[in-house]
Amino acid sequence: MEQIMNRQSVSRAYRSSGRKSMKRRDSVGLEDAIPAKDSQLSDLVDANHILFDQGVLDAFGHVSVRADEDSEIFFLSRNLAPVLVSEDDIQIFSLDAETDDLRPPYLERFIHAEIYRSRPDVMSVIHSHSPAVVPFSVSDAPLRPVMHMAGFLPMETPVFEMRQVAGPASDLLVRDRRAGAALAEILGSGSFALMRGHGSVAVGESLKTAVYRAIYAELNARAQADAMRLGSYTCLTRGEGEATVSTMASQIERAWGTWRMQARTRHQGLS
Numbered sequence: 001m002e003q004i005m006n007r008q009s010v011s012r013a014y015r016s017s018g019r020k021s022m023k024r025r026d027s028v029g030l031e032d033a034i035p036a037k038d039s040q041l042s043d044l045v046d047a048n049h050i051l052f053d054q055g056v057l058d059a060f061g062h063v064s065v066r067a068d069e070d071s072e073i074f075f076l077s078r079n080l081a082p083v084l085v086s087e088d089d090i091q092i093f094s095l096d097a098e099t100d101d102l103r104p105p106y107l108e109r110f111i112h113a114e115i116y117r118s119r120p121d122v123m124s125v126i127h128s129h130s131p132a133v134v135p136f137s138v139s140d141a142p143l144r145p146v147m148h149m150a151g152f153l154p155m156e157t158p159v160f161e162m163r164q165v166a167g168p169a170s171d172l173l174v175r176d177r178r179a180g181a182a183l184a185e186i187l188g189s190g191s192f193a194l195m196r197g198h199g200s201v202a203v204g205e206s207l208k209t210a211v212y213r214a215i216y217a218e219l220n221a222r223a224q225a226d227a228m229r230l231g232s233y234t235c236l237t238r239g240e241g242e243a244t245v246s247t248m249a250s251q252i253e254r255a256w257g258t259w260r261m262q263a264r265t266r267h268q269g270l271s
Contacts, residue, residue: 040065041075044063044207045085045086045087046260047065047207048063048082048085049082049267050263051063051128051211051215052081052267053267056126056215058082060129061082061126061199062127063082063207063210064076072095074116075093076091076093077089077106078101079103093109107175110176111174112127113180114180114184115183115203119187119189121205122203122204123205123206124206124209126201126202126214127201128200130200130218133199133217133218134197136157137195137196137199138196141228142157143157143220143221144157144236145220146227146233147216147236149248150220150236151242152245153191155235155238155241157193158186158187158188158190158193160187160193160195160196164182172196172197173198183195209252211256212255212256215259
C-alpha cells in the first residue's frame with residue numbers, strides 16, 4: 001500500500017531520519033508548531049490550485065514553501081499534477097533535495113533546494129512552463145516589465161542555458177544539484193528567471209508573493225508580446241519598477257483571496 005505521509009508522519013519522518021542532512025536540525029520538532037505548519041500546508045495546496053486555475057501550471061510544474069520553523073527544510077508535493085494536490089501529498093525535503101517519503105518526488109526538486117540554499121531570503125519557489133513566458137526564453141527579445149503589476153521583473157530577464165551545464169543533448173530538466181546551483185546563480189538576487197526552451201522560476205519572500213509574481217509574469221509576457229506586434233513599446237524604468245513593488249506588497253492578499261475563491265469554486269472535489 002502506498003505510504004501516506006500525513007501531518008504527523010511527516011514530522012516523525014523528519015525527526016527520525018537517518019540522513020545527516022535531515023538530522024542536523026532535529027532539535028526543532030515540527031509537531032511543536034502544528035498550527036503554523038498546518039497553515040503553510042493549506043496555503044501550499046491552495047497555491048497549487050490557484051496556479052493551475054490561472055493557467056501558470058498545467059499537468060506539470062510545481063510550487064514549494066520553506067518551513068517557517070526551520071529554514072533548512074521545505075515542503076513540496078509528491079510527483080503529482082498541481083490541481084490534484086492535497087495536504088496528504090506534501091513531502092518534506094532537506095536542502096539536499098532528500099526526503100524519507102517513499103512516494104516518487106518531482107524530478108526537478110533540485111530547482112527548489114538549490115535556490116533555497118543560495119537565497120536565505122526566499123520563502124517560496126515556483127517552476128512553471130507558462131505559455132506566454134516560454135517564447136521569451138528562446139527569442140532575442142528580452143522579457144521586460146511593461147505593466148505596473150509586474151514591476152518585480154528585471155529590466156532584462158536573465159535566461160538559464162542548460163547546454164552550458166549538461167551539453168547539447170539533455171532533456172533540459174534540472175535533475176541534480178549541479179544544474180540547480182547553476183540555475184540559482186542565473187537567478188541571482190532577482191525574483192524571476194527564464195529557462196531556455198523550458199519555462200521559468202519565480203521566487204518570493206512569501207508563498208503568496210511568489211504566486212503573485214508567477215501569475216503576473218505570465219500576464220506581462222502576454223502584454224509585451226501584444227505590444228511588440230503593434231510596433232515599438234515602452235517598458236517601466238527601474239525606479240518605476242521599484243515603486244510598484246513597494247506599493248503592491250500590501251495588496252497581494254487581495255489578489256490571493258480572489259484567486260483562492262475562484263480556484264476552490266471551479267475545481268472543488270478534484271483533489
